[in-house]
Amino acid sequence: MKKVAVIGVGHAKFGERNDVNVAELAFEAIKPAFKDAGITPKEVGFAAFGTVGVWYEEPLPAVVIAEYTGLTGAGLVRCEAACASGSAAVFSAYSAIVSGYTDIAIAVGVEKMREVDTLTAVELIGRAGYYLWEFENFGMTFPAYYALHATAHMEKYGTTEEDLALVAVKNHKYGALNPYAHFQREISVEDVLSSRIIAWPLKLYDCCPISDGAAAVVLASEEKVKELKIDTPIWVKGVGISSDTANLSKRESYVGLTASVKASRKAYERAKIKPEDIDVATVHDCFTIAEIMAYEDLGFCRKGEGAKMIREGETEIGGRIPVNIDGGLKAKGHPIGATGVSMIVELTRQLREEITPRSRQVSMKNYIALAHNVGGTGHYCYVTVLGR
């Protein structure tokens, strides 16, 4: 199989970006990605756009953004895998190179979620499951879907609201050091516990914000990496993808996400690594419980011991596997189509050891990083392993 490397990355500021439209926001990520790769838009054979849309005005974002950023003429596709749309775009671009279709492809993740009011955004995300059976009559929200898991996890394993709060505290601590993050301030356990209930037992600070944002990665074949004399290519070592039922009522359990287990095992097998080889990971912490379940589902610890990992600081810098050192979805923000691409941008920079401020740089032993991106409530899962 052809080898594929990340050769350029770009990231827009996440947050409430009502100063730019979707194409202008994507431009903020795409231009630096081209500059980083040392290429022009005309050299790109295929461009994949991860974006869910519906909260912004453009129904065909791929063509609009392509025109705005000089990509017109390249092969285009818009990828949807809910909150894993960005990873779906990365996979689509990766596949275009692996298949031999092109030697340079770009994956762009972008979302503009703040062009509608908050409760309309809550509605549009809540509909993303099985509308007919779980929203039409029952008004499920995204926090509610994860709250169902939190309740079950707390009952079965004794995970507490304080444990959940520790995830938010850790991710805000690192988000405060990330200039691209939506929230750049530290919070305390007390702040989390005293914040208002959104979907019991999840409170406001257990939830990621509704964000605008964009990220872009340029991928290239091994031949192109040599031709362009890329000094630090970051290789895609393996990708694992899986899915689960649309109806939550058809799941076997509510203490984990089966799609995460399946996708990660496929990724480990393809990349020929074990969880203990990972130097740094970004996991899908749309809610605090999601990060604890991710530790378990990805095999970072045994099932039921996720809360122990956060309590003992094992996922902080200096711990066994530093997780979400960019602030995670929780503090960096979660513009849903951008998130998967943003993870690859962060991990590429970590693997290149070029993170600033340096206090946020993880020290590398094996130069292996993992991105775990969930769409919906474990409806989709993409796990991508990168290596230097």
Place this chain on the structure above:
Amino acid sequence: MAVSGSVLKSRPLNISYEIPITKTLKFWEGLKEGKVYATKCKNCGALYFPPSSDCSKCLSSDMEWTELKGEGKIETFTHVIVRPATFSDEPPYTVAIASLEDGVRVLAWLTGIRKSEVKIGMRVKLVAKVTDEGRLTYELKPI
């Protein structure tokens, strides 16, 4: 943190989808009669709730209707405090997933109980309901 900008307000668009229920009509009609139906595959025996008119296990379309007894216990639940825009007129509600002795799980509102008294493992019954606005639905109630 929020960057303040000027905005152009787009043309509004109100959409309501007309969802076909021809193949599951007996289910919706059943709710009016106080019954909750599932479907069963005549070929492989798989039971479906929500009802499905095609079998995803063996791909047969030879299905029969079967009324659920509807008794079971709560597997997990949440109290939805921040509601979506189209549910803003509803007071906060409890959503639970129950596993029924019939052999299926159901996600629905849990009613007729104080929020502080809801517990995993408690016994519930699935009942059909027609709301005051005429919407056909079903709920879980403690037994």
